[in-house]
Amino acid sequence: MMNGVNNIPNMRGGYKARERVTLFLIYLVLTVTAIAVLYPIYWIILGALNPGSSLFRTSMMPTGLTFDHFRDLFLNTDYLNWYRNTLFVATMNTILSTVLIVMTAYAFSRFRFPGRRATLMSMLVLQMFPSFMGMIAIYILLLQLNLLDNLWGLVLVYAGGSIPYNAWLVKGYFDALPKSLEEAAKIDGASNAYVFFKVMMPLSVPILTFVIVTNFIGPWMDFIFARLVLRSTEKMTLAIGLYNMVSGRANTDFTRFAAGSLLVAVPIAILFLFLQRYIIEGLKAGANKG
Amino acid sequence: MSAVAGHAAVQKRIAPISLFLSLLFMGLGQIYNRQFAKGILLALLEAGALVFGIKPFRHAMWGLYTLGETVQQRSARGAIIVQGDHSIMLMVEGLIYLLLFVLFAAVYILNVRDAYLVGKWREQGGKPRNFREMMSHAWERGFAYFLLAPAFVFALFIIVLPLVFGILIAFTNYSGPNHLPPKALVDWVGFDTFVSLVQLRAWKNTFLGVLTWTVVWAALATVTTYFSGMFYALLLSHPRVKFKRFWRTIFILPWAVPGVISILIFRNLFNGEFGPINRYLQAIGLQAIPWFSDPFWAKFMIVFANVWFGFPYWMALMSGVLTNIDREMYEAAEIDGASGWQRFRRITLPLLLFSTTPLVIMSFAHNFNNFNMIYLFTSGGPANPNYSYAGSTDILISWIYKLTLEQNKFNMASVVSIFIFVVVASFSIWNFRHTRAFKEEDMIQ
Numbered sequence: 001m002m003n004g005v006n007n008i009p010n011m012r013g014g015y016k017a018r019e020r021v022t023l024f025l026i027y028l029v030l031t032v033t034a035i036a037v038l039y040p041i042y043w044i045i046l047g048a049l050n051p052g053s054s055l056f057r058t059s060m061m062p063t064g065l066t067f068d069h070f071r072d073l074f075l076n077t078d079y080l081n082w083y084r085n086t087l088f089v090a091t092m093n094t095i096l097s098t099v100l101i102v103m104t105a106y107a108f109s110r111f112r113f114p115g116r117r118a119t120l121m122s123m124l125v126l127q128m129f130p131s132f133m134g135m136i137a138i139y140i141l142l143l144q145l146n147l148l149d150n151l152w153g154l155v156l157v158y159a160g161g162s163i164p165y166n167a168w169l170v171k172g173y174f175d176a177l178p179k180s181l182e183e184a185a186k187i188d189g190a191s192n193a194y195v196f197f198k199v200m201m202p203l204s205v206p207i208l209t210f211v212i213v214t215n216f217i218g219p220w221m222d223f224i225f226a227r228l229v230l231r232s233t234e235k236m237t238l239a240i241g242l243y244n245m246v247s248g249r250a251n252t253d254f255t256r257f258a259a260g261s262l263l264v265a266v267p268i269a270i271l272f273l274f275l276q277r278y279i280i281e282g283l284k285a286g287a288n289k290g
Numbered sequence: 291m292s293a294v295a296g297h298a299a300v301q302k303r304i305a306p307i308s309l310f311l312s313l314l315f316m317g318l319g320q321i322y323n324r325q326f327a328k329g330i331l332l333a334l335l336e337a338g339a340l341v342f343g344i345k346p347f348r349h350a351m352w353g354l355y356t357l358g359e360t361v362q363q364r365s366a367r368g369a370i371i372v373q374g375d376h377s378i379m380l381m382v383e384g385l386i387y388l389l390l391f392v393l394f395a396a397v398y399i400l401n402v403r404d405a406y407l408v409g410k411w412r413e414q415g416g417k418p419r420n421f422r423e424m425m426s427h428a429w430e431r432g433f434a435y436f437l438l439a440p441a442f443v444f445a446l447f448i449i450v451l452p453l454v455f456g457i458l459i460a461f462t463n464y465s466g467p468n469h470l471p472p473k474a475l476v477d478w479v480g481f482d483t484f485v486s487l488v489q490l491r492a493w494k495n496t497f498l499g500v501l502t503w504t505v506v507w508a509a510l511a512t513v514t515t516y517f518s519g520m521f522y523a524l525l526l527s528h529p530r531v532k533f534k535r536f537w538r539t540i541f542i543l544p545w546a547v548p549g550v551i552s553i554l555i556f557r558n559l560f561n562g563e564f565g566p567i568n569r570y571l572q573a574i575g576l577q578a579i580p581w582f583s584d585p586f587w588a589k590f591m592i593v594f595a596n597v598w599f600g601f602p603y604w605m606a607l608m609s610g611v612l613t614n615i616d617r618e619m620y621e622a623a624e625i626d627g628a629s630g631w632q633r634f635r636r637i638t639l640p641l642l643l644f645s646t647t648p649l650v651i652m653s654f655a656h657n658f659n660n661f662n663m664i665y666l667f668t669s670g671g672p673a674n675p676n677y678s679y680a681g682s683t684d685i686l687i688s689w690i691y692k693l694t695l696e697q698n699k700f701n702m703a704s705v706v707s708i709f710i711f712v713v714v715a716s717f718s719i720w721n722f723r724h725t726r727a728f729k730e731e732d733m734i735q
Binding site for chain 1: 434441444448451456537540542545548554558607649661695715
């Protein structure tokens, strides 16, 4: 009985201590992970800012601060060209595909017409093909249209490829919007265009943000089609240019690569962090739509 | 009396007559129905198609069927004497004309249908619409078609046409070094390429080896990122952990940095001679690991590094799910005496698994085709002497890429991509059937 009484405070103390150990372990794991996550990023920043040019010389401790690598990048490579190209392709792709996607999704969501079900189903099947399968044909088509090694050719390929999946996604979102609002606006005498821009669009900001961001970021990441379509050095996008810098045997280009990567990664990462809520929601919706 | 009856009889036959006339020549039925503008436009369309279309169409069909008959001839010095047929151009041309023909046929059918319907309308005493009425009617009723037209054209030429072409290539001998236009002709060979993929030793070994690794890779990549994401989501959901936003922002960074760049960074981190990872290993007295030259270590490295890329996605998703779980469930479980493990095992885990299943399937499909991760990281290396044109870490999609862009084995690449399509499509369909979209009202109607 004495034991039992004594046990209670002991147990409380033990519970607290265990809790504290757990918390300590959690923080330990979090810290170690944070280091592991940040290490490659820290390393590339060092590579970009440290003097010296080889991969081997890049050490963990900053040994000085120099912007030589950036100057080298701007003056001795086509980097600025690549940046401009990528920005151009990304912007044009975003505009073109967003317009096409929204039009398609709106038509499928708000109109009933013969052939609707068949086209919806074929879109679903189309988005399952690996985009690769059409590679050779796209190459030949662009060759015929004289759009090879042309940024517009790449824009067309991206925009065409993004329609089926995204249109499905946006259609799903539109379906969930209540029709009563539009009907009310129409009763008040609003035109189709007014309903679309002033009623539907403001309600669709989350999904539109998702479509815009993914279509904008896509060209910064795509390697396959950019490599297929663009041939000359001054027409390249960043993904190919940066790849060429580090794919060779020599590692002398490493610091250039580091500087170049930093200038891409920072803006894209900031964009992503600001809009992550929309991106996560969009991805979830995408998976649920199949 | 009889005149009236005769008139009625004529009226009865308006629909079949206009149908027949429109079938005979586009627009005739419309003209018969007194819709002159529409009729003339349609008639002009068919006349134009007949005058300008027939010859190229016949040539295109001949090209599609034979893939060319004249081989290029060169003189001893290499100058071209006879240009010869370019089989692949002929094939694409043939497909384009076939597509145009299908579009034309669709317009033709609509024309016949229209003539018949207007005829019917007249039989019942209706007055056919004039041109302006028709245009405004089309704009109102067919608004959806106007919205869809641009995307439709895009999809037709950028997605459908290349896909059909890609599939057709599998049935030809389009491959280097002996069947590359314009120097040589390409022929239809039926299923020969499919057969050699599964029967010729070199191809069969490569295919089975690469396929096995692709499946292993996709499964490992999905499982490791899924559970590490879950692990961190759970850690961060612990009520006593402070600065959750701070930790979460750090952990989401790998997802925010463009993949192309971070993969290339990793390629340098693991560099066998100069990379910091091997230098650290040596600093603590271990051997440098041949990350890029040993097949096992290369595979290990990719899967291991992939966790860095993949866990933030799952962490972010599962954090969302965790915050939505009803607290009361845990309290009830606690009252019933469930231990922490039991609560996790019986409440948290099933809920997480349930709400992420479709995403797991999609993630598997994504990793199955994760070209960037493989090609940018190891370029498929190290070389594997038992494989044809593939390295030890190549997955199917990067193998296809090499077959196409580096080796010109277009037909084999096409056969393998058909295989990939079948795999990915079955996953997607399975997924689709198990999600709401399938049961949705407007997919069934």
